[in-house]
Amino acid sequence: MIRKLLKRNISAWQIAGYSVATLAGVVIVMSAVQFYIDLGGALGVKSGSGTNLVSPRNMVISKPVGLGNTLTGSAPSFDADEIADIEAQPWVSGVSAFQASNFGVWAGVDFGGRSLSSAMFFESIPDRLVDASIRGFDFDPESPLIPIVISKDYLALYNFGFATSGGMPVVSEGIISSIPLRVTLSGNGRRDTFDARIVGFSNWINTICVPQSFMDWAHDIYGSGIAAEPSRLIVEVSDPSDPAVGKYMSHNNYIVAGPEDTSSRATYLLRIVSASVAAVGAVITLLALFILVLSLFLLIQKNGRSIAGLLLLGYSPAEVSRYYMMLVGVINTAVLLLSVLAVLLISGLWTPTVLALGASPASPWAAIAVGAALLAAITIINCFIIRRMVANYF
Amino acid sequence: MTHDIKQIQSIRLRGLLPAVFDNAPGRERFAASRVMLGDVVLERGKSYCLNASSGTGKTSLCGFIYGSRRDYVGEILFNDSDARSLSVEQWCQLRRRHIAFLPQELGLFAELSVMDNIQLKNRLTDTKTPTQIMQMLDRLDVADLADRLAGQISVGQQQRVALVRALCQPFDFILLDEPVSHLDAFNNQLCADLIVEEAARYCAAIVFTSVGNSLSVKTPVIPLNL
Numbered sequence: 001m002i003r004k005l006l007k008r009n010i011s012a013w014q015i016a017g018y019s020v021a022t023l024a025g026v027v028i029v030m031s032a033v034q035f036y037i038d039l040g041g042a043l044g045v046k047s048g049s050g051t052n053l054v055s056p057r058n059m060v061i062s063k064p065v066g067l068g069n070t071l072t073g074s075a076p077s078f079d080a081d082e083i084a085d086i087e088a089q090p091w092v093s094g095v096s097a098f099q100a101s102n103f104g105v106w107a108g109v110d111f112g113g114r115s116l117s118s119a120m121f122f123e124s125i126p127d128r129l130v131d132a133s134i135r136g137f138d139f140d141p142e143s144p145l146i147p148i149v150i151s152k153d154y155l156a157l158y159n160f161g162f163a164t165s166g167g168m169p170v171v172s173e174g175i176i177s178s179i180p181l182r183v184t185l186s187g188n189g190r191r192d193t194f195d196a197r198i199v200g201f202s203n204w205i206n207t208i209c210v211p212q213s214f215m216d217w218a219h220d221i222y223g224s225g226i227a228a229e230p231s232r233l234i235v236e237v238s239d240p241s242d243p244a245v246g247k248y249m250s251h252n253n254y255i256v257a258g259p260e261d262t263s264s265r266a267t268y269l270l271r272i273v274s275a276s277v278a279a280v281g282a283v284i285t286l287l288a289l290f291i292l293v294l295s296l297f298l299l300i301q302k303n304g305r306s307i308a309g310l311l312l313l314g315y316s317p318a319e320v321s322r323y324y325m326m327l328v329g330v331i332n333t334a335v336l337l338l339s340v341l342a343v344l345l346i347s348g349l350w351t352p353t354v355l356a357l358g359a360s361p362a363s364p365w366a367a368i369a370v371g372a373a374l375l376a377a378i379t380i381i382n383c384f385i386i387r388r389m390v391a392n393y394f
Numbered sequence: 395m396t397h398d399i400k401q402i403q404s405i406r407l408r409g410l411l412p413a414v415f416d417n418a419p420g421r422e423r424f425a426a427s428r429v430m431l432g433d434v435v436l437e438r439g440k441s442y443c444l445n446a447s448s449g450t451g452k453t454s455l456c457g458f459i460y461g462s463r464r465d466y467v468g469e470i471l472f473n474d475s476d477a478r479s480l481s482v483e484q485w486c487q488l489r490r491r492h493i494a495f496l497p498q499e500l501g502l503f504a505e506l507s508v509m510d511n512i513q514l515k516n517r518l519t520d521t522k523t524p525t526q527i528m529q530m531l532d533r534l535d536v537a538d539l540a541d542r543l544a545g546q547i548s549v550g551q552q553q554r555v556a557l558v559r560a561l562c563q564p565f566d567f568i569l570l571d572e573p574v575s576h577l578d579a580f581n582n583q584l585c586a587d588l589i590v591e592e593a594a595r596y597c598a599a600i601v602f603t604s605v606g607n608s609l610s611v612k613t614p615v616i617p618l619n620l
Contacts, residue, residue, distance in 0.1 A: 001514050005503055309501045312462055313515050314489035314563070317482060394482055 002310065006323045009302040014295040019335055021288035022378070026339040026371050027346070028281025034347045034367040036274035038354050040267060058129060059240060060098075060205050060257040061086075061249065062232045077229035082252075086235060091242050097230030098123045098207065099215055103187035103222035107196065109179060114168070117182075122148075123207045124215035129234055134200040139214035146183055146196035149209040155201060173201055187222030205257060232257075241268035289378050293385055296324065300389045308393045317391040321383075324390075328382045332375045339371050340364070399480075399487045402472050402566040405436040405459060405599075409468035412454050416467045427620050429455065431468070434618065438566050441593075441600040441613050446620035452603040453498050455620070456571045459601075460495045461485045490519050494565035498572050498603075500556040504545025508536070511544050512559045519563035530558045534584050550576040557585055561592045568593060570602035574609050586610040 063076035078086075078097075087095045101122040108117030130137055137147045152173075159170045171179075181196040202209065237245055249256050300307065310320050344364060351361050411430050415421045424430035429444065430451060436442055444452050457463030458470060461477065470477040472488070480488065489495070502511050509527070516522050522530075531537040534554040539547050544555065553576050560568065568589065574582040586609050593600050602609045 001506065001510050001517075004506065004510075008505065306503060309503060310514075312460075312489070312495070312497070312501055314486050314518055316486040391482070394485075 002315070002320070003323055005306045005310070006303055006320070008306070009299055010327075011295065011299075014291070014298075015331060018288055018292045018295060019331055021291055022285060022332070022335050022375075023338055023342070025281050025283075025285030025288050026335060026374055027342045028284060029278050029374060030281075030339055030343045030367040030371040031346050032274045032278035032281060033370045034343055034362070034364060035277070035350060036270060037362040037366055038347065038350060038359075039270050059235045059237055059245070059249075060232055061235055061254045062257065064253065064255055075231040077231045078233055079229060083230075083233065086233065089244075089248060091237050091239065091244055092235055093238055094236035096126045096129060096234045096236075098125055098232040098234070099212070099230070100228065101215065101218065102224045102226055102228065103185055103218060106184040106186070108182045108184075120208060122210045122215065122218075123232075124210050124212045125234055127212050129236075130209075130211075131200075136197075136199045137211055139211045139217065141217050144194045146194050146210060146214055147199040148181070148196055149200040149202055149207075150198055151206045151208075152201040152203050153206060154208075185218055185222050187224060190222060241271065243268060285374060285378070289381065292328070292378070292382060296328075296382065296386060297389065300324070300386070304393060307390055311394050317387065317394055321387045321390045324386045325383045328379055328386070332379045336371055336375045339375075340368055343367055343371070399484055399492055400473065401438075402488075402492050403438050404471075404473060405567060406471040407432070407434045407436070407455075407459075407468070408471065409433070410455070410458065410470065411467050412451055413465040413467055423450075424620075428618050429620050436567065436599055436601060438599050439597050441590075441611055441615045442602070443608060443615045443617050444601065444603040444620055445608070445617055446603075446605070448605055450620045452605075452620055453571055456495065456497070456569050456603065459567075460493060460569060461488070491564055492566045494560045494563055494568040494598075496557055496560040496568075496570045496573050498575070500552050502544040502552055502556055502559075504543065506544060507541050508544055508547070508555050509540045511555060512562060515559045516562040521564060522562050527558065527562065530561065530588060531555070533588055534558065535581070548576075550578075550581065553577060554581065554585065557589070561588070564596055565593075565598050566596065567599045567601060570600070570609065572603055572605060572607075574607055575605070577607070579610070582607070583610050586612070 063078070065076055069076050083095055083097075086092060105120050105122055106117060107120050108115060134149060137149065139146065155171075155173065155176065158168075162168060163170050177198050179198075181198070182193055183196040184191060184193045186192075239245075246256075307320055311317065347361065347364065347367075354361050407429055409431055411421070411424065415424070427450075428434060444455065446452055454463060454466075458466045459477075461480065464478070472480075472492075503514070506514070508531070509524075512527055512531075516527065528537055528540065531540060531554075534557065536547075536551050536554050536558075539551060539555070544552060547555070553573070557570075557573060560570075570589070573589075574585055577585065589600060589609070590611050590613055592598075600609075600611065600613075602611075
């Protein structure tokens with residue numbers, strides 16, 4: 001009976017207007033979120049099964065090799081002033097150097113009935129920067145087994161270059177990780193051979209990396225004691241897609257290794273586009289909220305006599321408000337369901353692009369959560385307004 | 395006052411005056427009033443007639459006591475608790491269980507049927523069965539109107555329907571603002587008898603206003619001049 005009284009003066013057109021406007025706004029916001037997550041994931045995706053060695057938030061920078069370096073035989077390195085300048089940038093949260101081995105390294109492997117051996121080098125980076133997903137990347141001098149992370153490109157070079165032309169078997173990451181290596185270290189008049197094993201592959205850092213603890217230990221025993229200036233730095237940045245980062249690197253002619261160089265710009269653009277679209281959606285949703293609030297004002301005002309009459313009979317403002325709250329709740333739930341449906345359909349537009357980039361479309365739950373939160377906020381605001389307006393008649 | 399409203403034994407009106415007359419010209423008109431600016435105690439179980447000419451504040455007084463108007467100075471005490479201290483929930487409880495009210499403008503919903511209008515109150519208080527409601531309507535000679543829209547019956551019939559609705563709750567006091575203003579003597583008597591009977595069931599006080607056509611209750615009535 002309360003419903004019979006209070007549903008008078010409800011304008012189907014006003015409800016339809018609000019529903020359509022809210023649907024448009026929420027769908028735009030949710031689509032922007034889904035677009036950002038899907039495309040963001042696709043831009044950040046790594047091919048193959050390698051690791052990053054360090055987090056993609058850390059940038060590995062170096063200098064280009066010039067004619068001077070060729071003539072002097074020295075690698076282009078960073079001096080203390082340059083490191084201090086990088087550290088002083090507001091977007092930098094830390095700078096670490098690659099430490100190169102200054103002792104002789106010779107590695108060999110018995111593989112496919114043949115022996116392969118080569119002079120090589122080791123580098124290390126601070127342990128805290130090493131990707132935690134790399135297992136067994138530590139060193140114990142009591143039972144020395146040297147764990148090594150090599151660049152994935154080296155394996156590709158072997159498989160697609162050396163193995164193919166030299167009649168050697170092609171190997172996967174799993175197989176090569178199980179092959180024992182012999183590493184001979186020399187220096188300070190000593191020469192010792194150790195077992196070694198490849199424990200991981202780096203996607204975008206070209207290095208042969210060993211644990212810092214091993215490097216310190218080996219330097220003490222075999223090192224020449226000459227500390228060279230670092231030729232590569234790991235710069236920890238708060239946001240790799242910050243345009244200031246690229247501008248600084250470009251201005252100083254530094255080479256940035258890793259996925260950031262292209263994808264960070266794309267990510268930045270993606271973020272700008274998504275945020276702009278989401279903002280438009282939010283504005284439409286806000287305007288829709290105003291439509292609903294005005295409609296409710298009008299409705300409650302038109303039904304003021306009935307509301308006052310019910311309160312006079314002993315109905316509480318909460319009981320009288322409940323009908324209008326339910327109305328808002330039902331409309332917003334319907335809008336949410338339609339929005340979810342619309343976003344699932346719309347996201348199909350860019351799914352082929354995401355798949356082409358080698359990634360899978362992300363779960364829609366984040367976008368649904370955003371839509372639900374938006375509509376929950378609208379519902380709560382409206383319920384509060386309804387309660388206040390009805391209470392005014394008490 | 396505790397959260398639950400206790401049975402109201404008395405309503406005390408102390409120094410009461412519509413706020414519009416406070417420190418304003420016209421205040422002197424209440425010099426002879428026992429109620430306005432006075433100190434009156436309405437007790438449960440008794441009957442009171444607020445007699446005065448039009449425009450002297452009878453309807454306002456009913457609104458002040460029922461909590462639908464708060465523009466007054468002075469005090470209204472339910473037992474010993476100030477009406478101003480009641481919460482919205484307590485006012486709702488008071489309107490459902492302790493004070494029944496028949497407003498002068500009746501407050502029926504024209505778009506609902508007579509029975510729906512009554513059930514709107516009865517379902518809230520869960521006091522009468524449909525049969526009891528029909529019996530009351532029958533006693534007031536409006537039973538045949540149960541299914542008619544309230545807006546389609548005469549004012550006199552509406553007055554009787556509104557009275558039945560007001561009686562669909564337990565009460566300690568029943569406020570009746572000109573309850574028989576549109577009724578003839580016969581229907582006046584029917585209404586009065588029903589009101590007295592229902593009030594006796596709850597040992598309640600009857601407080602009614604009149605501008606001439608007074609409710610014909612046969613019990614002793616204490617006149618209160620406004």
